[in-house]
């Protein structure tokens with residue numbers, strides 16, 4: 001196959017030199033409601049073409065690569081004193097996979113236990129392209145399902161205004177859980 005970015009022959013959808021040159025993750029921080037910190041690894045504009053593969057068959061491979069480069073590296077370098085639960089937001093399966101579940105799975109480590117299907121919105125409203133006022137007026141009502149760990153991390157792919165993560169954060173905190181932080185693949189400036 002050919003590398004999606006430079007079109008040279010490659011064993012994977014993104015070749016090793018391109019991964020080093022274009023996809024070395026950073027760690028951006030944003031604070032959302034309830035003083036929760038969201039760490040994200042890329043600027044949306046920098047990897048927009050790759051993010052657009054979401055919900056296509058190619059997206060499975062691209063998200064797996066990004067998960068490996070950013071999320072796995074993060075979990076390799078971040079250990080906790082006891083086991084922490086990581087929950088992927090809205091990890092419904094579309095086109096045969098869930099993009100947020102792929103990111104979440106890459107976090108699995110000695111001290112991070114990924115869970116799936118624990119944080120799904122009851123209201124299927126889409127926020128893409130919608131105003132902040134619209135987002136606030138149409139809450140997504142997350143159904144948070146219980147996990148045994150007291151410390152929780154939330155995982156999403158793209159953070160725009162932070163409304164979705166704030167809502168999800170609130171539903172975790174309402175259950176008396178300690179939300180450590182959120183992780184997102186990319187943030188929109």
Ligand SMILES: [Zn+2]
Nearest residue numbers: 003006015018
């Ligand atoms: Zn390349």
